[in-house]
Structures are given as C-alpha cells and as structure tokens.
Amino acid sequence: MKIAVARETRAGEMRVAMVPELVGKLTGLGYDVAVEPGAGLHALISDEEYAAAGAVLDDAALDGADAVVSVQPLATDQIRRLPAGAATISFLPTGQEREVVTALRDAGVTSFAMELVPRISRAQAMDALSSQALVSGYRCAVVAAGMLRRFFPLNMTAAGTVPPAQVVVLGAGVAGLQAIATAKRLGAVVKAYDVRAAAAEEIRSVGAQAIDLELDTLEGAGGYAREMTEERAALQMERLTPYVAAADALITTAAVPGRRAPLLVTRAMVEQMSPGSVVVDLAAESGGNVEGAVAGEVVRIGNAQVWGGANVPSQMPGPASRLYAQNIVNIVTLMTRAATDGPDGREAGAFAPDFDDEIVIGSCVTHDGAIRHEPTRVALEGEN
Structure with a gap:
C-alpha cells in the first residue's frame, strides 16, 4: 500500500x-x-x-x-x-x-x-495540537524578546545594574507553559495566570509566579477551560489590569479548538502599558485574547506594539514538521x-x-x- x-x-x-x-x-x-x-x-x-x-x-x-x-x-x-x-x-x-x-x-x-484526536492518555503521542503548541509557545517568547527594546535578564555591570524585564503570560496550557519556561530561560521575571485550578502548580513548576485573582476556577472538558460569564470576565479583566500595566511584555495563549478565543485584555488595559512595551497574542487567528490584535500584523495600541500570531508553528517549520511527522507516524501505526x-x-x-x-x-x-x-x-x- x-x-x-x-x-x-x-x-x-x-x-x-x-x-x-x-x-x-x-x-x-x-x-x-x-x-x-x-x-x-x-x-x-x-x-x-x-x-x-x-x-x-x-x-x-x-x-x-x-x-x-x-x-x-x-x-x-x-x-x-x-x-x-x-x-x-x-x-x-x-x-x-x-x-x-x-x-x-x-x-x-x-x-x-x-x-x-481525543485528549486521552493513550493518544498523547498522536496529539498534534500539543506538539504544535509547544513550538508556538517557544516562538511567542522569542518574538516578545526580539521586539522588546531592552534586556530580558538582569545585568549587573561596573556601569550599573540593568533590571530584568517583567513578563506576564495569560493561559498556561502547553503553549503558555512553554512561553513561560522560555522567558524564564532568557532571564525575565515571569508572572502567569490561568483560570484552571491545576494551572497554578504547573506555572510554579516552570519557575514563574502564579497570579491569584481570588476568583472561582473554570475547569472544562479535555483539559480546557470552560466559558465564563460576562460578569466573571469583567471582574477578571479588572483584577488583571494592574498586572498588564506593569508588564514590559504580555503574552496571551488562551484558545480552545473550534471556538472563538476568549477576550482577556481590552484596548483600555493595553493603553495603560508603558512606552516600548510589547504584546504577543498567540490567539489572534481565532479572534484574539487582546482587543485590537490582528493576525499576521503588528499594530500599535497606546504605547505598546501588539503582534498578532498567524500560523505560528509554521514560523519554525523544521522542528514543527519533525514533531508533527512523529504524530503522523503514531496515528498511522495505530x-x-x-x-x-x-x-x-x-x-x-x-x-x-x-x-x-x-x-x-x-x-x-x-x-x-x-x-x-x-x-x-x-x-x-x-x-x-
């Protein structure tokens, strides 16, 4: 055959x-x-x-x-x-x-x-969404570091000390955790938030501080978060606003296949960020976590540059293809x-x-x- x-x-x-x-x-x-x-x-x-x-x-x-x-x-x-x-x-x-x-x-x-492919233990080796999200998460952190016109890590020199960049990541699935881990490896101070209860421990496991908004968690099927009410979404935005305003780089990764990405950050929240700040919205293709983000483009909102992701795994085609091909081999074998x-x-x-x-x-x-x-x-x- x-x-x-x-x-x-x-x-x-x-x-x-x-x-x-x-x-x-x-x-x-x-x-x-x-x-x-x-x-x-x-x-x-x-x-x-x-x-x-x-x-x-x-x-x-x-x-x-x-x-x-x-x-x-x-x-x-x-x-x-x-x-x-x-x-x-x-x-x-x-x-x-x-x-x-x-x-x-x-x-x-x-x-x-x-x-x-069902998100069950037996199918993990066939889970192409996860393998490609791994690539996307890494790419998001690298894009943020490249666009930010300052160091990610702390630098102490004879000429003085340069403080580390402050990075906030929203969404701690496969892509979010990889973005967190990569930003940490680059030396940034990273804080992250996810609506799922298990996410806080996962965030801490890769070296970041888990943001606690003191809100009910939203566990959903298949490891995804369930949709939130308008009231909860508004309260979440209100409590996230100071974290967004203090960030040098904001990375958003919250998405569920087949559904519109949840709006997590409004234009008004981005406008509170300092001059030179960067926003990377991985979910721009599915509606965006950030109001005003455009897939495949960099737009300016207030003082921030907002990068909208478009087919992000394809921006690193070598490793993305290798991981995807292994998923294909595994499902063909089955x-x-x-x-x-x-x-x-x-x-x-x-x-x-x-x-x-x-x-x-x-x-x-x-x-x-x-x-x-x-x-x-x-x-x-x-x-x-």
Missing part, C-alpha cells in the same frame, strides 16, 4: 507532514512512501534526503494513494485525484473547511482530523494492520482503521460517503 506525502499549497504554510528520518518508520510498517517533489523545501529538507531515506519522489504521488498525509487539508482538486476508499490525515478545522468536508464526503474519501508478505518479501502494511477504536472514530470526519463527525454533519445539514 502507498502513503503519499503532499506538498503544502496553502499560502504561508512552511511545514511538511513527513520528514526523512521518519520515512523508515512507515516503510518498516510495510508501506511504499511517495513524496511530491519540493514538499520539504520550506522546512529546509531536500528531495534528495527523502530519496536517501527510501521514499519515491513523484509528481503524481497522490494518484492511487491509499492514504495521504499533509499539514493543511487537501485542496478540492487534490481530493478529486484520490480513489474512493482512500484516506487523508491532516489538520481539518471543519468549521472553516465546509467545502473541503463536502468534497471528501462526495469523493468517498475517509478523512481524519488531527485536532480531533491504523495499520499487518497483512501478507509483499512482493519483495517484506511484510506489507494494510491501512485498516478500526472504527471501534475511540481514537479512530473520534478523529474521523468522513467515511464511506458520509460525514461521521456529528457536530460537522449537523452544521452542514443546518446550512442546507
């Missing part, structure tokens, strides 16, 4: 779904691996590296593929090249990709969305059944997802000409 690695076509996407060092994991399962030429170009991976790892470079890699792996969803013209019964594995934000979902259903293609020996004597892998497995069914969007992801099916039926 053949697994194809697609060359990404979405503007600004620099990652690739498979890296040469992991091709052997797929061939070891019995697959032939075909890679579209140039697939790794933006991640600084040459075609020659794929060939040396055992992959075949082929402009027609998608044609006749049993499974296609990519970062972004395939385009509709790519989907039409797949035979009925083929599978795709990629990120697939169904709320924004209704046309793609419809095309996958109508083509009889089975599709799996990496962001729908969906592979050993078959009879292939023509070359090696065991041939059969891509045969077990739809009784909670990871498989949880991440499935389309299968056998139908939409299997219930919220997406209901949403599409409501539009028709």
Whole structure:
C-alpha cells in the first residue's frame, strides 16, 4: 500500500507532514512512501534526503494513494485525484473547511482530523495540537524578546545594574507553559495566570509566579477551560489590569479548538502599558485574547506594539514538521494492520482503521460517503 506525502499549497504554510528520518518508520510498517517533489523545501529538507531515506519522489504521488498525509487539508482538486476508499490525515478545522468536508464526503474519501484526536492518555503521542503548541509557545517568547527594546535578564555591570524585564503570560496550557519556561530561560521575571485550578502548580513548576485573582476556577472538558460569564470576565479583566500595566511584555495563549478565543485584555488595559512595551497574542487567528490584535500584523495600541500570531508553528517549520511527522507516524501505526508478505518479501502494511477504536472514530470526519463527525454533519445539514 502507498502513503503519499503532499506538498503544502496553502499560502504561508512552511511545514511538511513527513520528514526523512521518519520515512523508515512507515516503510518498516510495510508501506511504499511517495513524496511530491519540493514538499520539504520550506522546512529546509531536500528531495534528495527523502530519496536517501527510501521514499519515491513523484509528481503524481497522490494518484492511487491509499492514504495521504499533509499539514493543511487537501485542496478540492487534490481530493478529486484520490480513489474512493482512500484516506487523508491532516489538520481539518471543519468549521472553516465546509467545502473541503463536502468534497471528501462526495469523493468517498475517509478523512481524519488531527485536532480531533481525543485528549486521552493513550493518544498523547498522536496529539498534534500539543506538539504544535509547544513550538508556538517557544516562538511567542522569542518574538516578545526580539521586539522588546531592552534586556530580558538582569545585568549587573561596573556601569550599573540593568533590571530584568517583567513578563506576564495569560493561559498556561502547553503553549503558555512553554512561553513561560522560555522567558524564564532568557532571564525575565515571569508572572502567569490561568483560570484552571491545576494551572497554578504547573506555572510554579516552570519557575514563574502564579497570579491569584481570588476568583472561582473554570475547569472544562479535555483539559480546557470552560466559558465564563460576562460578569466573571469583567471582574477578571479588572483584577488583571494592574498586572498588564506593569508588564514590559504580555503574552496571551488562551484558545480552545473550534471556538472563538476568549477576550482577556481590552484596548483600555493595553493603553495603560508603558512606552516600548510589547504584546504577543498567540490567539489572534481565532479572534484574539487582546482587543485590537490582528493576525499576521503588528499594530500599535497606546504605547505598546501588539503582534498578532498567524500560523505560528509554521514560523519554525523544521522542528514543527519533525514533531508533527512523529504524530503522523503514531496515528498511522495505530491504523495499520499487518497483512501478507509483499512482493519483495517484506511484510506489507494494510491501512485498516478500526472504527471501534475511540481514537479512530473520534478523529474521523468522513467515511464511506458520509460525514461521521456529528457536530460537522449537523452544521452542514443546518446550512442546507
């Protein structure tokens, strides 16, 4: 059976779904691996590296593929090249990709969305949201340090002492904790806040001070926070205001897949920050934690520069691709059944997802000409 690695076509996407060092994991399962030429170009991976790892470079890699792996969803013209019964594995934000979902259903293609992988212990090695959030969190801290026109660390010299930067991080999920840890490694004084009860201990574990606003915690399903009332949101903003005003750099990372990012910081709060301060909003693409933040742009609010994140993991395509490719290998391994020996004597892998497995069914969007992801099916039926 053949697994194809697609060359990404979405503007600004620099990652690739498979890296040469992991091709052997797929061939070891019995697959032939075909890679579209140039697939790794933006991640600084040459075609020659794929060939040396055992992959075949082929402009027609998608044609006749049993499974296609990519970062972004395939385009509709790519989907039409797949035979009925083929599978795709990629990120697939169904709320924004209704046309793609419809095309996958109508083509009889089975599709799996990496962001729908259940957040259970057994699926941790397949959790691409977490692996990419790790990259995003690191990148956020580096961006903040680069934009801030002062040192992050304390410096004591014969010419005097330069105090450390004061950094505040809102949201202490995977991205937030990585931002905290990176800012601490760079020498800043870091304070952080999250609405979940368990977050305070996690914040302290990476060396930051946990901000206590003396508010009820908001534990939600799957490790995410649940939505708060307008009254609680207003009180939270009021109590966060002095922390924001005192920060040299503010980093916000609060987001839940498939929902609008919560508004945590108003324009008025940012306007209280001192001249030269920096705001980095990782959630700008999904509505933003900071009022006025624009995805992919730097805007000025008061005295602060506000950087809106846009496809942040893709800004570090090498490590992001390596982590994502490992997630792909792990989920493909789960969906592979050993078959009879292939023509070359090696065991041939059969891509045969077990739809009784909670990871498989949880991440499935389309299968056998139908939409299997219930919220997406209901949403599409409501539009028709």
